[in-house]
Amino acid sequence: MSGAAPSCGRLIGVxxxxxxxxxxxxxxxxxxxxxxxxxxxxxxxxxxHARRIxxxxxxxxxxEMPLGYxxxxxxxxxxxxxxxxxxxxxxxxxxxxxxxxDAGRTVAVLSEGDPMFYGSYMHLHVRLAAxxxxxxxxxxxxxxxxxxxLGTPIAQGDDVLSVLPxxxxxxxxxxxxxxxxxxxxxxVGRNLPKIRRALAAAGRLPRALYxxxxxxxxxxxxxxxARGEEPAPYFAIVLVPGWGGRE
Numbered sequence: 001m002s003g004a005a006p007s008c009g010r011l012i013g014v015x016x017x018x019x020x021x022x023x024x025x026x027x028x029x030x031x032x033x034x035x036x037x038x039x040x041x042x043x044x045x046x047x048x049h050a051r052r053i054x055x056x057x058x059x060x061x062x063x064e065m066p067l068g069y070x071x072x073x074x075x076x077x078x079x080x081x082x083x084x085x086x087x088x089x090x091x092x093x094x095x096x097x098x099x100x101x102d103a104g105r106t107v108a109v110l111s112e113g114d115p116m117f118y119g120s121y122m123h124l125h126v127r128l129a130a131x132x133x134x135x136x137x138x139x140x141x142x143x144x145x146x147x148x149x150l151g152t153p154i155a156q157g158d159d160v161l162s163v164l165p166x167x168x169x170x171x172x173x174x175x176x177x178x179x180x181x182x183x184x185x186x187x188v189g190r191n192l193p194k195i196r197r198a199l200a201a202a203g204r205l206p207r208a209l210y211x212x213x214x215x216x217x218x219x220x221x222x223x224x225x226a227r228g229e230e231p232a233p234y235f236a237i238v239l240v241p242g243w244g245g246r247e
Contacts, residue, residue, distance in 0.1 A: 009036070009101040011132050012108045013115035013125060015139015016053045019216035019235070023140045024057065031137055032057045035108035037100045039065035041093075041120045049235070050110035065100070065107070067093045090120075094127035101132045114139040118165075118186060142237060143184045146214035150221055152241050155182040159242040166191035166238075170198050177202035182242025188232040195238060196224060209239045 012031050017023035032038065038058055042048035048066065058064075070085050100107050115121040115136050125134065143163070147154045155161040162180035164173060166187040177183055177198060185195055199205040208224035213235045224238055 008132055009103065009105040009107060011097065011101060011124070011128055011134045012106065013111055013119075013121040013134075013136040014054070014108045015111050015114045015119075015137055016050050017140040018113055018142040018145035018214055019049070019053060019219075020145070021053050021056060023145060023215060024054065025137065025139065028054075028137050028139065029057045031108050031135075032062075033059055034106060035059075035062060036105035037063045037065055037107045038110065039067055039093075039097055039107055040110040041067045041069060044068040044070065048110070050112045053112070054110055063100075063105075065096065067096070090123040090127065094124050097124060098128060098131070101128070111139065113141045117141055142214060142235070143186070143239070146211040146221075146237050147239055147241075149215055149219065150209065150211065150239075152209065152239060153243040154184075154239065154241050156243040161242065166195050170194050170201075173198040174201040177204050177240070180240075180242070183238075183240040185238040185240075188236040188238060189234060190231045192227075192232045192236075193229055196229075199224065199238075199240070204240050207240055209241070210236065211239060212236045 012035065014028050014031050016028060032054060040048040040051045042051070070089050097107055097109070109121050109124060111119040111121040113119060125136070128134065159181040161182045161184070162176055163184045163186065164176055166185050166189070173195065183204070188195060196205065199208050205225055209221060210224040210227045211219070211221045212233060213219045214237060216235070
């Protein structure tokens with residue numbers, strides 16, 4: 001890439017898929033074998049899910065760089081304090097990775113699912129890609145892992161598929177659900193009761209499927225209408241198939 005110093009290292013965003021290590025691509029495995037440094041995001045005090053997925057493919061002795069998210073649970077995502085905290089974190093993470101790149105090392109940054117789809121890697125990419133040689137390795141997304149695991153056709157022909165964050169306001173979520181033939185709702189967690197109400201208001205609750213820890217050994221799936229009101233874990237998704245009654 002133009003502008004990069006001749007001796008600088010290479011940045012690789014590595015999609016490791018949704019949870020099942022066998023869903024990692026050959027290209028992702030090869031990149032991990034070539035990396036001098038493997039960086040990964042995790043909440044402070046927690047293990048990294050991406051690290052668990054990729055662990056068997058990391059070569060012995062590789063330098064590991066955990067990037068610990070700040071604790072921001074008490075702040076709303078639109079709060080300026082939240083934006084300052086998370087923006088400062090990504091700035092610091094980018095500086096740490098840049099230090100390794102400036103030393104001539106190849107840095108692989110692990111990303112659950114696909115790096116360019118709701119992934120934290122994107123925040124490093126926009127800060128570093130103009131300055132260093134960069135490669136992004138696509139990964140299987142959580143949503144495709146879930147609908148494939150269930151054997152549920154999601155969209156066909158002229159169906160419109162909408163991917164919606166559960167953090168949207170309830171009325172907006174219901175509006176978008178009414179307009180879509182098929183939908184995937186991410187960022188479920190504590191938003192589950194709101195998501196259920198929005199689906200009911202849009203007339204889509206009977207078709208909605210709740211999937212928890214998709215593709216993982218302890219995965220489970222039930223119709224959302226039959227699932228309790230308790231908050232969902234981090235790795236949860238809601239599918240609304242659009243391809244119904246057709247061949």
